[in-house]
Structures are given as structure tokens and as C-alpha cells.
Amino acid sequence: MKVNIVGGGLAGVEAAFALARRGIYVNLFEMKPKKFSEVHSSSNLAEVVCSNSFGSTKLTTASGVLKEEMRILDSTLLKAAALSRVEAGTALAVDRKKFSSIITKWVDKHPKIKLIRDRVAKLNDEDIWIVACGPLCDGELIEYIKREVLKGDFLYFFDAIAPIVYADSVDFTKGFWGSRYSDEKDYFNCVLTEDEYNRFYKELIKAEKVEFKEFEKNYYEACLPVEEIAERGKETLLYGPLKPVGLKFKGKTPFAVVQLRKENREGTLLSLVGFQTKLTYREQKRVLRLIPALRNAEFAKFGSLHRNTYINSPEVLNIYLQAKKKPNVYFAGQITGVEGYMASGATGIYVGMNIALLLKKGKMLKPPENTMLGGLIRYITTPKDERGGKVTKVSFQPMSENFGFIEVGKVKNKKVKRERQAEVALENMRVWREKYESEFA
Numbered sequence: 001m002k003v004n005i006v007g008g009g010l011a012g013v014e015a016a017f018a019l020a021r022r023g024i025y026v027n028l029f030e031m032k033p034k035k036f037s038e039v040h041s042s043s044n045l046a047e048v049v050c051s052n053s054f055g056s057t058k059l060t061t062a063s064g065v066l067k068e069e070m071r072i073l074d075s076t077l078l079k080a081a082a083l084s085r086v087e088a089g090t091a092l093a094v095d096r097k098k099f100s101s102i103i104t105k106w107v108d109k110h111p112k113i114k115l116i117r118d119r120v121a122k123l124n125d126e127d128i129w130i131v132a133c134g135p136l137c138d139g140e141l142i143e144y145i146k147r148e149v150l151k152g153d154f155l156y157f158f159d160a161i162a163p164i165v166y167a168d169s170v171d172f173t174k175g176f177w178g179s180r181y182s183d184e185k186d187y188f189n190c191v192l193t194e195d196e197y198n199r200f201y202k203e204l205i206k207a208e209k210v211e212f213k214e215f216e217k218n219y220y221e222a223c224l225p226v227e228e229i230a231e232r233g234k235e236t237l238l239y240g241p242l243k244p245v246g247l248k249f250k251g252k253t254p255f256a257v258v259q260l261r262k263e264n265r266e267g268t269l270l271s272l273v274g275f276q277t278k279l280t281y282r283e284q285k286r287v288l289r290l291i292p293a294l295r296n297a298e299f300a301k302f303g304s305l306h307r308n309t310y311i312n313s314p315e316v317l318n319i320y321l322q323a324k325k326k327p328n329v330y331f332a333g334q335i336t337g338v339e340g341y342m343a344s345g346a347t348g349i350y351v352g353m354n355i356a357l358l359l360k361k362g363k364m365l366k367p368p369e370n371t372m373l374g375g376l377i378r379y380i381t382t383p384k385d386e387r388g389g390k391v392t393k394v395s396f397q398p399m400s401e402n403f404g405f406i407e408v409g410k411v412k413n414k415k416v417k418r419e420r421q422a423e424v425a426l427e428n429m430r431v432w433r434e435k436y437e438s439e440f441a
């Protein structure tokens, strides 16, 4: 049985090497240079389209822990990053040209990887396919996937993500749990007085924003960023995401309320309801911390609105990122609903390793518990009716690595907690790798 990979981006490359390193022949299809997406411009593989940073290397950051987990799994991207690194303090930044050209050379000379410079428009039933065509996947393939692989409308073309904060950084004395018009305690309501609202409003409308790219402009009409609602008048937010109606605090209707909703079953992550935003990350931190309950908030994920093709993974993929309705098709990379270069690459390694194990031993391994990678895979594949709380009413939103995925119980000191989480995650990943190798042997 042949293994074909669609897309020589961050995920496709990792998947190709995870397979080839284990003796499996791979066809890696890449449509460039015949066709380029709106953001790709180089004919090299693993093109880094925007920032040249892969995030922090510090193990007190989620990004640092994920990269270390990937190193345990022999990440090809990280090997190339080490050879093309440029100075960027504690971040891992690369010379993007050098990075992609190193990877392209490695692919070209690998005896088990055949690079086919062609656009894939459909997938046959005889081979195994890994679809890693990225957030701007070619349109014809997308139509095919919708019709023949997912067998329904399980695709999104736009992200509208509200910021997510760690629950243990919220000041729960500055609000109350409750729902509008009912006794359910599904939301934490952050209360603002009139003065607090005025200050928040003033800073929100003058905060710095990220502009939409030309190709994104048509997509966002259905979903207004919170700052744009604010720009329509001082009162508009009080009838929109900050409306206090149906809520009582100490017997009175508060002046304004920002609702936080659980993002995962454990309740370690809380999202700000209706707060899709185009503010820069720095400004989100500054302005949202003017909400009293969020004064010391730590952000697991910042809000964003951008063009992004991704599938409704919780409904259409199993834990192996295999299509439920077409088992010879797997997905990897940003199209699965993970976000960012490294998270995309990590899913490529996971899928590649599992397909290698499947071909050799007829089995696959679930991802390790309590790790960044395991958390991501579980997050994107847990069907909405198994997530609990009001999360069930929300459509699937992409996710990146964060500490909400790693449980270590109560630890008061934040730094000590992060260190403990990193230790636990890396140990679990090492154990998983050993288990994998003994299964594969």
C-alpha cells in the first residue's frame, strides 16, 4: 500500500520523514511552483509564510514545551531550525530561506521520499492519504474532500476566535457564576462599573489593530470584531457582548458584564464570549486586563480573525486524525484545527508515526495523556457533546498549544506550576516514545 501526502508544508514534511525514517516509501505531492496560494511565494518546501519565529524555547511557555516534545519525537523541522537559527533572544527564529532550502534538499535526497510537484484534486481508495494542504488549501481538493471524504459540510473558511484565558489567573471575586435568565452556573460574569466600562471603552477604540489582508476582506462581514462594534457608538457594546440584561449581582443589574465560558471539560480554559478581535496581541493583553476580573489574566490564546480553511475535526476525525467516513484518509496540520507552524508540524509527526506502526504492526497508538501534543489531538477530536457545559453550543474553533492541557493539581506559585507541567509533559512524551519503539520493534 502506498502512502501519499498532499502538501509539502510544515505538517506534510514532518509526516513524510516520520514515515520514511521507518522504512516506508512516501509520495509527497506539492503543487508549488505550478500553483501558489495567496501567501506562498517560494518553491521550496516547509515555507514559513509570515513570522520567522517558532516561538519561545523556554520550558515555562507552552510553545517551548511543545517544541521539546517534538524533539523527543525526532522533529525534522527542529533539526533544520537548529541549522538555520538567527538571533532572537529566547525565541527560536530562523532564516526562512535557509530553513526551507535545507528541508527541500533533505527531501530531494531521501531515498524513500518521492517529491511530486503536482496539484492533487482527488484521493483514490487504494492508497493511504495524509491531507496536509494547510490553511489555504487548493479549492478543487477542498470541494472533493467536502463531497467524498467528509460527506457533508464540515469545513470552515474563516476563524473568528475570542481570547482564551487560564482560569487560575482570573480574579473570581470580581464577578459571579450564572447564566442569563436561568439558574445555571455556566458562565463567569466579570462585572464592570460605569467608570470601569468607560475606561475600558476608551482604550478599546484607540488600541492598535492588525489590518485584514486583501484576500481576507470578503470573509469577515458575518462576524464583527469587538472593537469594531465599539466604534459604532459608546453604547453599542452594552447591547452586544457586554450587555448585562438577565443578570443580577448583589441584587442589582450590573452596568456591564463580560462573560467567560468554559473551553474544556476540566474548566482550566475560559474564553471571552463574543470577543473576536483584530487587536494586536500586545493590545489585547493591555486592554482586556482593564476588566477587573482579568487584571492579572494570563492568555492561553489571543483572539484573531483570519482566513483559515479547517475541518470540523471533532465530528469527522477519530483520535488518530483518520476520517471516520473514509479510513484510508488522514489529516495533519492546520487543516485539522490546530494553529501555528509548530502545532501543525507536531500533528504531522503523530500521524506519520502512527501510519508507520499501522503498516508494520497493524495498530496505532493514542497520543500520550498530559502533554501538549496529546492535549491538542484530544481537543480537536473530542466531539462537542462530550465536552460538557455550554461548550456544546459553540462551533469548533482552532486551538494552539497551552498549559490548560496539562493537569498537575493545585500549585500556588505560577512559575513552579509551569515547571512542574513541563516536567510532567516531557516525561509522558518520553514514556510514549519508548512504548512506541517497543511496539514498532
Ligand SMILES: Cc1cc2nc3c(=O)[nH]c(=O)nc-3n(C[C@H](O)[C@H](O)[C@H](O)COP(=O)(O)OP(=O)(O)OC[C@H]3O[C@@H](n4cnc5c(N)ncnc54)[C@H](O)[C@@H]3O)c2cc1C
Pocket (backbone or CB within 6 Å): 006, 007, 008, 009, 010, 011, 012, 029, 030, 031, 032, 035, 036, 037, 039, 040, 046, 047, 049, 050, 051, 052, 118, 119, 120, 121, 132, 133, 134, 135, 136, 137, 138, 141, 307, 332, 333, 334, 335, 339, 340, 341, 342, 344, 345
Ligand atoms: C497569512 C498567514 C499568516 C500566518 N502567520 C503565522 C505566524 O506568524 N506564525 C505561525 O506559527 N503560523 C502562522 N500562520 C499559520 C501557518 O502558516 C500554519 O500553521 C502552517 O504553515 C500550517 O502548516 P501546514 O503544513 O498545515 O500547511 P502549509 O505550511 O500551508 O502547507 C500546505 C502546503 O500544501 C500545498 N498544497 C495545498 N493544496 C495542495 C494540493 N491540492 N495539492 C498539492 N499541494 C497542495 C501548499 O502549496 C503548501 O505548500 C499563518 C498563516 C497564514 C495564512
